[in-house]
Amino acid sequence: MELSDWFKGFEKGISCLNPEQRASFFSECGKNCVKCGTLKIYQELYKKAKGNLDIFFSEANKLPGVRSEIVQKGSVYHLYFMECTCMLHQQGYVSIPLLCECSKQSILYVLHSLWKEKRFQVTICESILRGNQHCKMRIEKTDNGNT
Structure with a gap:
């Protein structure tokens, strides 16, 4: 059996999960993946921005292969x-x-x-795997904290 054959079953299994189950499953996958490299990049951006969301997303706009927009200062961003x-x-x-x-x-x-101390919501607006030209994520800060 080829490894690609195994992944056909993986795709079918993922398709059977409801959205909450997929979120739970992929939260562990996503955490593991980001810890293997890109987390350090974002940690550096965070330090450079001194924790300021607007500055963080402005700096993220300078990363290769990444673009970001401030939709609403302090609370809504597109990545x-x-x-x-x-x-x-x-x-x-x-x-x-x-x-x-x-x-x-x-x-x-x-x-x-x-x-x-903050809470966020991320929405997939567009994705390459859906046939779009790029992936677009909407990020919203959902708490009212000032910290």
């Missing part, structure tokens, strides 16, 4: 990824859009690890 960096997709193993939940969960993990 774009110009290509899918998921190795499972890049190596041809998984191509269903449900895999994008992993990216969503990795962003949530990064945000919660940097701003422990």
